[in-house]
Amino acid sequence: MQAYRLLTDEDTSAFCHKVTAALNKGWELYGSPSYAYDHATGRMRCAQAVVKQAEGDYSADVKLGEL
Structure with a gap:
């Protein structure tokens, strides 16, 4: 399966850490x-x-953040 996520956050180092x-x-x-x-x-x-x-x-039950 091809999974997609859109990561968002305020413009702080936390966003960079989330993407990293x-x-x-x-x-x-x-x-x-x-x-x-x-x-x-x-x-x-x-x-x-x-x-x-x-x-x-x-399926809609897939937890994308856990992949």
Whole structure:
């Protein structure tokens, strides 16, 4: 199965650590990162899509963060 996740967080080192952790678990970057202003919090937010080939068939019960 091909798995997809969109990682998001505020523009802090925590976001970089989240992406780095995913890469070290075998996820691959998919496309360019995004950067946008969150009016509700008054902070910048980052997003990065990642993909991964995984065993099994997809279902809505798959916990993508555990792949």
